[in-house]
Amino acid sequence: MAMKGYLDEYEKLVIRMNTPRVVIDNGVCSSATIVKVDSPRGHGILLEAVQILTDLNLSIKKAYISSDGRWNMDVFHVTDINGNKLNDQSVLSYIEQSIETVYYGEDIEVNGLxxxxxxxxxxxxxxxxxxxxxxxxxxxxxxxxxxxxxxxxxxxxxxxxxxxxxxxxxxxxxxxxxxxxxxxxxxxxxxxxxxxxxxxxxxxxxxxxxxxxxxxxxxxxxxxxKRHERDPMVVVTVQNWAERSYSVVNVHCRDRTKLLFDVVCTLTDMEYAVFHATINTSSDQAHLEFYIRHKDGSPISSEAERQRVIQCLEAAVERRAxxxxxxxxxxxxxxxxxxxxxxxxxxxxxxxxxxxxxxxxxxxxxxxxxxxx
Missing domain, CATH: 3.30.70.260 (ACT domain)
Structure with a gap:
């Protein structure tokens, strides 16, 4: 019985250590609500957090993604669809609770259809x-x-x-x-x-x-x-930073809702891990910069792969636009x-x-x- 109690407490400790911690701050920034997420590194965790925010039709005006070893620190500057800070306590609570449970892969199943x-x-x-x-x-x-x-x-x-x-x-x-x-x-x-x-x-x-x-x-x-020309307003570049073994991806395009979700979704499904990122929007323009590697830790290794990443990210931006x-x-x-x-x-x-x-x-x-x- 004593051993069982010890294991229960150990399991609770592991859960607490691996559960994302969310802090929402409405006082630091005058124009946006700050959502800070500390979470263990894991493939798809960033995407899940972005998905929760965008499913609420929130606009992500800025974001800073940083990885330190096995831990992530993600900071999002968000507003509602009208550009206002979030003041509805039910929305703030939903964001906090949803992100804190996303580590366990909880999703809504479509029943009866x-x-x-x-x-x-x-x-x-x-x-x-x-x-x-x-x-x-x-x-x-x-x-x-x-x-x-x-x-x-x-x-x-x-x-x-x-x-x-x-x-x-x-x-x-x-x-x-x-x-x-x-x-x-x-x-x-x-x-x-x-x-x-x-x-x-x-x-x-x-x-x-x-x-x-x-x-x-x-x-x-x-x-x-010829009928389906590439959008000239979407510019994607990919370069390798050999000293740090990163591939640096830059996306510049018109800003719109769910843009960050579309880009992160594509990188995730192409089996790339985002280690650092900076997202900035100004007026109707957006600039996104990502430092990525393969899941095995290696950067993009060939010109053909580089071109494929560029094509796929261009498509990800254009599909919804x-x-x-x-x-x-x-x-x-x-x-x-x-x-x-x-x-x-x-x-x-x-x-x-x-x-x-x-x-x-x-x-x-x-x-x-x-x-x-």
Missing amino acids: TALELTGTDRIGLLSEMFAVLSDLNCDVVDAKLWTHNGRVASIIYLKDCTSGSPILDPHRISNIEGRLKNVLNGDNNVNSAAKACVSMDVMTHVERRLHQLMFEDRDYEKRS SAGVRLELRHPDKQGLLAEVTRTFRENGLNVTRTEISTSCGMATNIFCVTDA
Whole structure:
């Protein structure tokens, strides 16, 4: 019994030592709330902290990331979407509690829904055809996100059965849904489209991180055409600092929400560790500098790898920065609503570049970024 008590106390000590410590200060800076995070080094811990802040639609105006041996010190200067300091105590408490539990990989699981992952070649009317197929198959779209970049499209769609309201689990029905959607994604028998449509087994991964992963797996970063020119406002450089065995990555672009998340997400999923970083924003511009290594401690080792990092980070910045007009539609949810709305876009020659679909309490909120064909 004495040994068991000793082990319990030791386990509690280990938990306390490895739990991130969060300090939130509203008095030091006149223009932003300071969020300081002390945490043990671990792959993905920085990304999780940034994810929590950006999921609250907070703007990260400045950030300083520093690693000392096995410990990290991260400092974020954050404001709300209107540029104000954070004064809502419930928001401050949520930030503190969420970051302090993130070390243990706690995520929200999507229950009662079937998740579909789709990738393929983008074209006008694609979204309309996808939602028409799902409506025809008696599928209710509860939530969805779709990104387009460099002529490619990636989407995650959460479904349930229209009649029963239950998740779709029947293997034959799932196979039919996947097959019909893949035919739509393939378009006019385009064998080179490399379309994919499948039920997601990775429901625990953050949706926007998963979209980055789908685009990365689809190699959207290297598929450019004259119609999809690189954004000249996005400048990425990578140099090696041989004396310290770091690769130094600089990103300069227009500032926007979730920019830091997109860049850190890509570096993390490419298996790079961020040891030091400085993020500064001024007016509508952002400058991000990262000192990175591979997880094994080595810097970038070849010109081909350097170019690949540049391409992938350019793509990470561009994916969410879709051009076009942002339209938001709120309407009581009903079967076929999305098919009707997106058919209107198609019939008027409008291309949908980004989509966010959500439903709550019988009300659908649909956000579309649209451009001329």
